[in-house]
Amino acid sequence: MNGTWLLVGVLAEDSMLDALGLTGDAVALAGRLAGGARAGIDRDGWPRLTMGQGIIAARRVVPNKALDRYARVMGLTPQPFGSDLILGLGSGGAEGSPSPDLAAEIARQILAAPAMLSPDRLAARLPMIGVWAASVLRGRSSPPSGGGLVALRGPDAVRVEAAEEPFAGYFAVQVSHLRHRTHAGGMSPVMRRETFVSGDAVVVLPWDPRRDRVLLIEQFRMPPFLRGDPQPWLLETVAGRVDAGETVEQAARREAQEEAGLTLTRLFPAINCYPSPGAFGEYLYLFAGVADLPDGIAGIHGLESEAEDIRGHVIDRADLTRMALEGQLSNGPLATLALWLELRIGTLRAQLDNP
Known part of the structure; x- marks a missing residue:
C-alpha cells in the first residue's frame, strides 16, 4: 500500500471516502466511465474506463488498511494508469448511475465485520450485506411511528x-x-x-378483484418443523427480501413473478411492521397486489438456485377471511393481510373504479 492511488467512480464520492476513513485531493482525468450502475453493490458491477472525450472526477489518496480490505472483498485491484495506479474499475456491468449512499453503507458493513472473516467469505455474503445495508438506509429515513404517543429520544439514548x-x-x-x-x-x-440480522422484506397477497379470489402459496418451513408442528408446510403470501438497489415495489413485483408466475397490475400498500422486534432485525412491507387469477393459474414455482419448491392455491377471498377468523392461518403476515383486505375491500374497490 505504498504511494498513492487514484479512486474513480463511486469510490471517489465523499460518502465513500468517509466510510473508508480516507481523505484525498480532487484530480481530473481524461476519459469517461461506462456502466457501473451497481458499483459498490456487486463484485462485477464496477465501471470500465473508456478513453476519449470526457472528464472523470477522481481522488488521489494514500491507501489504508480499510481500503485494502474493502478492495479484496470487492475483487478490486489497482490498475496502471500512466505513472499512477487507479482503483474502481471493472468490466462495466449495467448502465446507470451508482448509489453512493448505498455503496458507502455496504462498505461500512464490510469493515464492521469480524476480522476473522476472510475477504472471500465476505464476498460470498455480499448479496445479504447489501440487503442489510439498504435496510439500514430505509430505517434511518423512516418517519417515526407511535402516533406521537412515544417520545423521540436523542442520539445519545442508546450507547x-x-x-x-x-x-x-x-x-x-x-x-x-x-x-x-x-x-x-x-x-x-x-x-x-442478540439480533438475527435478516433485513427488509416484502409480503404480497395477490388479489383478483373481478373474481374476488386470492392466490396463496405453500412451502416447507424449517422453524415449524423444528418446533414439532404437525404441518410444517405453511400457507403463506408471496414474500422475499428487498435486494440492494431495488425499491420495495420492484421487489414485490419480482417476487410475484418468481414465486407465483404472476404479473401485478397494481400494488396497494397495507401495513409495515417489525414482526418480532425482540430478536429479529426484519421489517416487512405488506401489500395487496392486483392480479388476474383465472382457473388453472396456480402451479408450482420458485427459483431452482434457491431450492424453492412452491405450490400455488387459488381460493375465494371470503374463504381466506373465514380461515383467518377461525385461526387456520399460522403465517402471521398472511393472517394480517387477510383481515386488512377484508376491512379495506370497499375502499380498494373505489380506488380501482376511480383511478
Missing part, C-alpha cells in the same frame, strides 16, 4: 459499548452490549442483546 458477529452465513447474528435511557431516568446497566 453500544461493544458488538460482535459470532455467526455469518446467509443470515447473520449480531451480539450487542449496550445501555439505553430508562423510563424512570438515567441509564440501564449494560445488557447483552
Whole structure:
C-alpha cells in the first residue's frame, strides 16, 4: 500500500471516502466511465474506463488498511494508469448511475465485520450485506411511528459499548452490549442483546378483484418443523427480501413473478411492521397486489438456485377471511393481510373504479 492511488467512480464520492476513513485531493482525468450502475453493490458491477472525450472526477489518496480490505472483498485491484495506479474499475456491468449512499453503507458493513472473516467469505455474503445495508438506509429515513404517543429520544439514548458477529452465513447474528435511557431516568446497566440480522422484506397477497379470489402459496418451513408442528408446510403470501438497489415495489413485483408466475397490475400498500422486534432485525412491507387469477393459474414455482419448491392455491377471498377468523392461518403476515383486505375491500374497490 505504498504511494498513492487514484479512486474513480463511486469510490471517489465523499460518502465513500468517509466510510473508508480516507481523505484525498480532487484530480481530473481524461476519459469517461461506462456502466457501473451497481458499483459498490456487486463484485462485477464496477465501471470500465473508456478513453476519449470526457472528464472523470477522481481522488488521489494514500491507501489504508480499510481500503485494502474493502478492495479484496470487492475483487478490486489497482490498475496502471500512466505513472499512477487507479482503483474502481471493472468490466462495466449495467448502465446507470451508482448509489453512493448505498455503496458507502455496504462498505461500512464490510469493515464492521469480524476480522476473522476472510475477504472471500465476505464476498460470498455480499448479496445479504447489501440487503442489510439498504435496510439500514430505509430505517434511518423512516418517519417515526407511535402516533406521537412515544417520545423521540436523542442520539445519545442508546450507547453500544461493544458488538460482535459470532455467526455469518446467509443470515447473520449480531451480539450487542449496550445501555439505553430508562423510563424512570438515567441509564440501564449494560445488557447483552442478540439480533438475527435478516433485513427488509416484502409480503404480497395477490388479489383478483373481478373474481374476488386470492392466490396463496405453500412451502416447507424449517422453524415449524423444528418446533414439532404437525404441518410444517405453511400457507403463506408471496414474500422475499428487498435486494440492494431495488425499491420495495420492484421487489414485490419480482417476487410475484418468481414465486407465483404472476404479473401485478397494481400494488396497494397495507401495513409495515417489525414482526418480532425482540430478536429479529426484519421489517416487512405488506401489500395487496392486483392480479388476474383465472382457473388453472396456480402451479408450482420458485427459483431452482434457491431450492424453492412452491405450490400455488387459488381460493375465494371470503374463504381466506373465514380461515383467518377461525385461526387456520399460522403465517402471521398472511393472517394480517387477510383481515386488512377484508376491512379495506370497499375502499380498494373505489380506488380501482376511480383511478
